[in-house]
Amino acid sequence: MPVARPESSDSRTRIIAHVDLDCFYVQVEQRKQPELRGLPTxxxxxxxxxxxxxxxxxxxxxxxxxxRHMRGDDAKEVCPQIHLVQVPVARGKADLNIYRNAGSEVVSILARKGRCERASIDEVYLDLTDSAEAMLRETPPESLESINEEARKSHILGLKSEDANDAQENASKWLRRSDANHQDKLLACGALIVAELRMEVLKEAQFTCSAGVAHNKMLAKLVSGMNKPAQQTVVPSSSVKRFLESLPIKKMKQLGGKLGTSLQTDLGVNTVGDLLRFSEEKLQERFGINTGTWLWNIARGINGEEVQGRLLPKSHGAGKSFPGPRALKTIASVQHWLNQLCDELNERICFDLDQNKRIAHTLTVYASAYKSCDSESYKKFPSKSCPLRYGTAKIQEDAFNLFQAGLREYIGSPGVKTLGHHHNGWGITSLSVSASKIVAIPSGTGSITKYFHEQYASPSSKETQDTFVKKDHAIITASESYSELEPTDQLQPDNNVPCVGIPWKEQDSSCSSTVQTKDGSGKGASPPLPSGSGCCSPVNQTASASRGTILKFLKSYNLSCPTPNQQNVEMVKGSQPPSCSSLEENQALLPRRNLAEIRSNDGSYNLDQNAQRAWNYKIDEIDHSIVDELPSEIQDEIRVWLQARQQPGMVKRPSIIKRGSIAHYFSPARNT
Known part of the structure; x- marks a missing residue:
């Protein structure tokens, strides 16, 4: 549903550009094979x-x-000399990494001049307001003796010309007008900056791109493709009304579907200009307050959406389609392809973790399906989500369980048997997995607990699946998604997600810790640390006041054992029920706390007790070699704490993850 964002006080003087790479996939292949340049490809x-x-x-x-609507064989019939290049293949499906990496090259160049938002694999928004204002102060366009050819080729909406030479001359005069108002002067500076950036992209990355330059994102996007390839279009405020008057309503973003059809059939609106016939109240009455206001705004070229400073994707995903007779009709075939997709997903999130120090928190499985009986053909296959556990085997296990939970709901029979190789009257036409809610790992010792990633037990049983998984209404593409939210947005805890970890035994109340206040005095005793056997081992608390102790974070635990009803959960074959008496799989519940800590000058931490979060990890799955790579001032403290929790007879797990990568902070995946 469209969101009506109000204009800010300076929105009329913002300079926004939308840059769109021309035939991007073809250009990437032509860079690999220069002999294809200039040929039909x-x-x-x-x-x-x-x-x-x-x-x-x-x-x-x-x-x-x-x-582009043709297939390869059809294209050869129309154009026998065409060169067809196949997308690289990995794991039995298209591998788009070469194109993603090439797009990242372009983003790094464009980001030099302003705030950059990567909208897709080949599209970028830029906020060039600060750069344009600096140019206007230091070297205003009217003071330039000449401007470069790319800028002279700019198409200025509303500026009429008889031929190409005349158009370039008129564009040059418009860009250097001394009598222009402040808005148009800033827009001229923006056009010069974009032309310069496009030349840099061509020189450094060997790609051409087109662009739109306007005072908001909506207008910049609308005109960026008007004069492809390798050209740019500028939208002065004086030309907005005339431009929108004749623009087909379906060309407007978010009006290509049901909402646009409703406008056409119910109100007779065929162009954006037709919306001007209706008052804001009338549109609100018909489509709701939010959508009505949004429609009223776009008819006047108003858009308050800001460019988000985001160079990295909000989520990662992998998917594959199985149209017609290729539909998947057995659990075995679905599991095979889920394994392939999860392998690719794990590779990408681990690369993101290693390169960008970001962690994904949510795993989601999507599918499209049909039933043999068409009585419920309208019913969609439900998407299912759960906390993401790093490691290919873990992701594969959880994704398969999520799929089975979705299949049971789709079929409509909770007790239906989904295991096995038999066809039960359904078919899967598309399958995808995504990793979302990606957040940056904060630096510093104050956030060391975040390296112990949440290791929720996998949703292996039927009851656990149906309770633990949840629907995710976000639409994720099969490759990757670029969302309106910042990649470093902090997560809010989901209090509805049950903790399915193994609880500790009742703690010894004789152990407690004291939190130091700003002046160094003790401020009450925090709840005691859980003990693996008896009282917790003494910990050196004479740390320098210049830093906080890591163990201050480990002060609040849920030590209750599961009730009989919780223990009598239906388990999938091979899984074991939790036991309070067994310490073979100890799992500590770290303090419920806000993700953000505010560290004061004396090294102590002020925690927001109103926003809490449960952190889980299993003691026996912690690779002790990670301690060597932690900051030196906390290594001894962590070793003592871990040793105090190690249970007699507990087998130390060997490290199987390559050292030198942050990924080895996560416990190794179990062999399945």
Missing amino acids: AVVQYNEWKGGALIAVSYEARKLGVS
Whole structure:
């Protein structure tokens, strides 16, 4: 549903650009094979039917009648000389990493001049307001003796010209007008900056791109593709009304579906200008307050959406389609492809972790399906989510369990048997997995507990699956998603998610710790630490006042044992019920606390007790070699604490993860 964002006081003077790479997939392949430049070329998706689907077509091929809606064999019939390049394949599906990496090259160049928001694999928004204002102060366009050719080729909406040479001359005069108002002067500076950035992209990355320059994101996006390839379009405020008057309503973002159809059929609105006939109250009455206000705003070119400073994707995903006779009809085939997708997903989130120090928190499984009986053909396959555990085997296990939970709900019979190889009247036409809620790992010792990633028990049993998993209504693409939210947005705890870890035995009340106040005095005793056997071992608490002790975070535990009803959970074959008496799988519940800690000058931490979160990890799964890579001032403290919790007879797990990577902070996956 569209969101009406009010304009800020300075929104009319913001300079926003939308940069769109031209035939990006083709350009990436042409950079690999320069001999293809200037020749009719198309990139085809990995597919065995009719030569595969075209996902990018060069402008040379378009002139010869090839369109992106064709398949490879159709394109050859229309244009026999066309060069078809297949997308790289990995794990039996398309591998888009080469294109993602090339897109990242371009983003790093564009981000030099302003706030940058990566909208997709080949689209970027830029907020160039600060750079434009600096240029206007230091070297205003009217003071320039000449401007570069790329800037002279700019298309200025509302500026009429007889031919190409005349258009360039008129554009040059418009950009250097001394009598222009402040808005247009800033816009001219923005156009010069974008032209310079586009030349840098061509020089350094060998890619051409087109752009739109306007006072808001909506207008910049609308015009960026008007004069492709390798050109840019500028939208002065004076030309907005005339431009929108004739713009088809379906061309507007978020009006290409049901809402746009409703406007056409119910109100007779065919262009954006037609919306001007209706008052804001009338639109609110018909479509609701939020959507009505949004429609009223876009009809006038108003858009208060800001460019988010985001260079990295909000989520990672991997998916594959199985159309027609290729639909998956057995659990075994679904599990095979889930394993492939999870392998790719794990590779990408581990790369993100290693390169960008970010952790994904939520795993979601999506599917499209059909039933043999079409009585409920309208019913969608429910998406299911659970906390994400790092490691290929763990992700595969959880994804398969999530799928089975979704299948039971889709079929409509909780007791239906989903295991086995038999076809039960359903088929899967698409399958995807995503990792979302990605947050950056805060630096410093104050956030060391975050390295012990939440290791919730996998949703292995039927009851646990149906309780633990939850629907996720976000729409995630099969490759990756770029959301409106910041990648470092802090997560809010989900209090509805049950803790399925193994609790500690009742603690010895003789152990307690004292939190130091700012002046160094004790301020009450915190709840005691849980003990593996008897009282906790003494810990050196003579740490320098210049830093806080890591053990201050370990002060609040849920030590209750599960009730009989909780223990009598239906378990999948091979799983074991939890036991309070067994310490073979100790799991400590770290303090419920806010993700953000505010560290004071004396090293103590002020925690927001109103926003709490449960952290779980298993003592026996901690690789003790990680202590060597922690900050030196807390290594001894952590070793003592871990040793106090180690149970007699507990087998130390060997480290199987490569050292030198932050990924080895996470416990090794169990062999399955």
